[in-house]
Amino acid sequence: MRILGLILILIIQIQIRAEFVSKVNPDEFSIAQDAKYLIYDVNFGEGFNLRRDVYMRIANTVRLLRESGQNYILVLPPWGRLFHWDRQRIGLPWSTFFDVESLNHFVPVVEFRDFLKATSNSPIQQILYLQHYEEGWGDEYIMKFDERKCIQTPSTSQYRKNSKSEEWDGWFFGFKDVHAESFKCVSIQGDSGTLKNLVLKNFSEASSILIDRAETILHEHYGDVNYWRVRRSMRYSEQLRNAANEFRREYLDPNSDINLENDWRNQKKEKSSRTTKGGEYLGVHWRRRDFVTARGKDLPTIEETAKILTKLADELKVSKVYLATDAIDEEVEKLEKLLVEKRKLEIFRFQNYEDFNDGQIAIIDQWICAHAKFFIGSYESTFSFRIQEDREILGFPIETTFNRLCPNSEKQCEQPAKWKIVYN
Structure with a gap:
């Protein structure tokens, strides 16, 4: 049995290695023989x-390492135990949310599971715990790194050496x-x-x-x-895209589909001429909860939000609003009541909590908002940023994408x- 197990492990290693090498363009990357793994x-x-943004930074570190001749493979950290998720889960693979083939x-x-196998x-072999310099930046921000004594935090204390x-x-x-050999x-x-220089210099x-x-x-x-290349590669899983598309067609606009190339690498600049119109509805990200404090x-207040959305709906000549929000039910009900009173606007939300977890619903919200005729988001929210990026990839006009809810509905803010998409 032990021999059979070793054979199976060897087969997995060969398959993974062959699969990865086949997916890297030899004209762009220098490929070494032995695979190395970078986890984060x-x-x-x-x-x-x-966290999606951090993936982009680390993916570009791996790109730079590979361009330096090192055959690094990026290990995707399982999802879970996130602060904003009401229904906590751990160990969720990236395929729960994203098209791993596209990545x-x-x-x-x-x-991560496949890495362990x-x-x-x-x-x-090595854990590198990154921290800021205890003495601060100094007079200027200089790119540098040094092995230092750990600044004790709850995060560092999670690591313990087994005697x-x-x-x-x-x-x-x-x-x-x-387990790990060194910390x-x-x-x-x-x-x-x-980070690439740190790995190559001290831990190659x-x-x-x-x-x-x-x-x-x-x-x-x-x-x-390269920011946009990695961002374009982060396509959502087919399951989530299908769920969002079906909801749009049934409740918002049956003609709101937007065609994309099956492979993001084939999506050329000339195919994104900013003429995308989107579905006949208003997409809104209304951030509440901890942001209110x-x-x-x-x-904006709930009343101000209602004024903004009513005015936009009049200008856009739409009667449907898709609302992505973390607001409590009472706040949503109050907003909906105001919108009905002012202009009889219909609010739609995706709330299939039985079949989808919190992270999946967040992506479905974003994909539906990304297809709206007009999108308006919340101040400095990464949730809104991701929708704006999706709309850049889909080819929407700038004026229908980069908008935020102002705290005073009567004034501009x-x-x-x-941040416009770049193809070359």
């Missing part, structure tokens, strides 16, 4: 949509029997390229590295072609930065 984790308090067209990726659950095995134990996404804290200031011999607190790393070039001055 993010601070517990970071939300679903910020593979940017850099080779593998789910491919490595026979061997200990992760018997000499291995390090930790959270590891809730998976049992996962180090690194103070770092920089971006995806800085490690076959598997876990980068914790990966949100410490910034984008190398925010909004450039933290950023109340930047958010600063609108979102217009």
Whole structure:
């Protein structure tokens, strides 16, 4: 049985390696013989949509490592235990939310479970816990990194060295029997390229590295072609797209489909001429809950929100509003009542909690808002940012995408930065 098990493991390793190599363009990447794995984790308090942004930064680090001749594979950290999820789950694979095949067209990726299988659950060779410099930036922000003594936080205390095995134990996404050989804290200031330099200079011999607190790393070039390449690769799973599309067709506009190439790499600039019209409804992201306390001055009241949406609906000549929100039921009911009184607008929400978890519903909300005739979001919300990016990819006019709910419905307020898509 043991021999059979070893054979199966070898087969998995060969299949994974062959699959990854076949998905990397040899004209773009220098491919080494032996695969190495880069895993990452993010601070517990970071939300679903910020974590999506961190993926983009780390994926570009892996791209840079591969361009340096290192055959790194990005290990996708399982989803779960997120602060804003009311129904907590752990260990959810990326395929629950995204098209993993599409991700593979940017850099080779593998789910954490498959990484454990491919490595026979061997200990992760190196944990790098990223932290800021205790003394701060100084007079200027300089790209640098140094191995330092750990700044003690609840996050660092999760890692403990086992006195018997000499291995390090930790959270590891809730998976049992996962350990690491070595743990180090690194103070770092920089971006995806800085992290690449750290790995190449100090840890190039490690076959598997876990980068914790990966949100410490910034984008190398925010909004450039590689930012948009990795963002375009992050297509939602077919299950979620189908659920959103069916809802749109049934309740909002049966003619609101938008054609995209099956492979994002084939979507060319000339096919995105900003002529997309979207469905005959208004898409709204109305952020409430903790934002009301933290950023109340930047958010409109319920009454002001109703005025804004009524005015927009009149201008757009639509009678349907799709609402993506974290507001409590009482607030939604109050808003709906005001909209009905003012203009008899219908509010629609996707609320199939039986078949979909909180993260899946968030993506369905975003995909429906991304197809609206006009979208308006909330101040500095990463949820709204992701919708704006989706609409850029779908080819909407700028004026129908980069809009926010103002705290005073009678006055203008600063609108979102217009980060336009780049193809080359």
